Amino acid sequence: MAGGALVSTGEVKDYAGKVTLFVIMACLVAATGGLIFGYDIGVSGGVTSMEPFLAKFFPSVQQKMKSAHENNYCKFNSQLLTSFTSSLYLAALIASFFASATTRVLGRKVSMLVGGLVFLVGAILNGAATNVEMLIIGRLLLGVGVGFANQSVPVYLSEMAPAKLRGALNMGFQLAITIGILVAQLVNYGTNQIKEGYGWRISLYGAAVPAFIMIVGALFLPDTPNSLIERGHQEKARKMLQKVRGTDNVDDEFQDLIEASEVSKQVEHPWRNIMEAKYRPQLIMAICIPFFQQLTGINVIMFYAPVLFKTIGFGDDASLMSAVITGLVNVVATCVSILCVDKYGRRLLFLQGGAQMLIAQVKIKRFLLV
Ligand SMILES: OC[C@H]1O[C@](O)(CO)[C@@H](O)[C@@H]1O
Numbered sequence: 001m002a003g004g005a006l007v008s009t010g011e012v013k014d015y016a017g018k019v020t021l022f023v024i025m026a027c028l029v030a031a032t033g034g035l036i037f038g039y040d041i042g043v044s045g046g047v048t049s050m051e052p053f054l055a056k057f058f059p060s061v062q063q064k065m066k067s068a069h070e071n072n073y074c075k076f077n078s079q080l081l082t083s084f085t086s087s088l089y090l091a092a093l094i095a096s097f098f099a100s101a102t103t104r105v106l107g108r109k110v111s112m113l114v115g116g117l118v119f120l121v122g123a124i125l126n127g128a129a130t131n132v133e134m135l136i137i138g139r140l141l142l143g144v145g146v147g148f149a150n151q152s153v154p155v156y157l158s159e160m161a162p163a164k165l166r167g168a169l170n171m172g173f174q175l176a177i178t179i180g181i182l183v184a185q186l187v188n189y190g191t192n193q194i195k196e197g198y199g200w201r202i203s204l205y206g207a208a209v210p211a212f213i214m215i216v217g218a219l220f221l222p223d224t225p226n227s228l229i230e231r232g233h234q235e236k237a238r239k240m241l242q243k244v245r246g247t248d249n250v251d252d253e254f255q256d257l258i259e260a261s262e263v264s265k266q267v268e269h270p271w272r273n274i275m276e277a278k279y280r281p282q283l284i285m286a287i288c289i290p291f292f293q294q295l296t297g298i299n300v301i302m303f304y305a306p307v308l309f310k311t312i313g314f315g316d317d318a319s320l321m322s323a324v325i326t327g328l329v330n331v332v333a334t335c336v337s338i339l340c341v342d343k344y345g346r347r348l349l350f351l352q353g354g355a356q357m358l359i360a361q362v363k364i365k366r367f368l369l370v
Pocket residue numbers: 041174177178293298299302330
């Protein structure tokens with residue numbers, strides 16, 4: 001694990017330093033990492049609800065949509081169609097194991113560069129697709145990009161950010177994800193208006209824009225001081241810390257980074273240690289919070305919102321616009337939580353979010369059963 005500015009007591013020290021160009025650039029690159037992830041979550045549901053896309057790649061689904069007396073829920077019942085969407089997550093899962101080692105051994109920059117490049121190829125392949133194979137391979141490559149970007153970008157951001165801005169900037173990554181989802185939904189709504197029927201290509205090519213920004217960012221941005229220390233370049237790390245913080249007075253922070261790196265090197269059996277009873281609460285939280293957050297099915301909504309609205313009888317534009325509204329609520333709710341988190345604390349927000357999701361799930365179930 002990367003060392004940070006957390007000292008042994010868990011308190012965050014107020015080190016010297018200002019918000020430099022490096023920090024601003026790190027935020028921009030981090031934002032593009034989140035945007036790419038969000039864009040890929042949001043784009044697939046829209047294009048899979050567009051008729052020209054279905055006619056080209058999934059004609060049997062389009063045929064079913066046209067038959068008048070059919071059960072709505074069966075129209076999109078195609079394993080191939082859903083694998084177009086879900087192959088991204090599968091590839092991201094596998095890639096994240098490699099990404100974690102790459103981020104540690106070769107540095108955050110290399111991981112971001114790999115992520116950005118694979119993303120770019122995936123987006124181009126998807127936009128230029130002439131058959132289903134190209135679509136699925138493109139989507140798998142986007143997933144690999146997500147795996148690398150999601151490992152390296154938040155770590156890069158945390159390590160570049162001054163300690164006092166760290167929490168806020170990390171939430172910025174989540175905000176960027178939600179903005180990415182919304183942008184994809186808006187792009188889908190716009191491209192669906194193109195009468196010639198190639199709008200889906202523009203939607204899919206769209207992922208290339210943030211990918212390109214991420215590649216350029218990764219090429220020009222420096223590696224983090226933490227990563228340099230981890231890889232044994234102490235002098236380089238000190239100089240980098242001075243540049244990043246915009247001051248020569250970095251002794252305190254540098255010393256803490258060295259100590260944190262030493263401590264983490266001394267841990268011989270991290271997997272065995274985390275199983276110890278004293279770490280049980282941390283272990284349970286680290287597994288259960290993301291597990292249940294994903295198990296709420298949020299991505300079923302995010303992936304399939306336009307298709308879902310279409311199957312309940314909405315027209316093309318109305319389905320895409322309803323997805324935009326869902327995305328907008330997601331962005332606004334993220335902004336509200338960013339603004340409230342320091343005032344009300346993590347626990348209250350966590351409880352309130354959980355209760356709200358429970359109520360919403362029950363309501364959606366009732367609605368779908370009618
Ligand atoms: O805002 C919702 C989005 O945020 C994530 O949970 C990532 O943190 C995504 O899986 C989801 O689509």
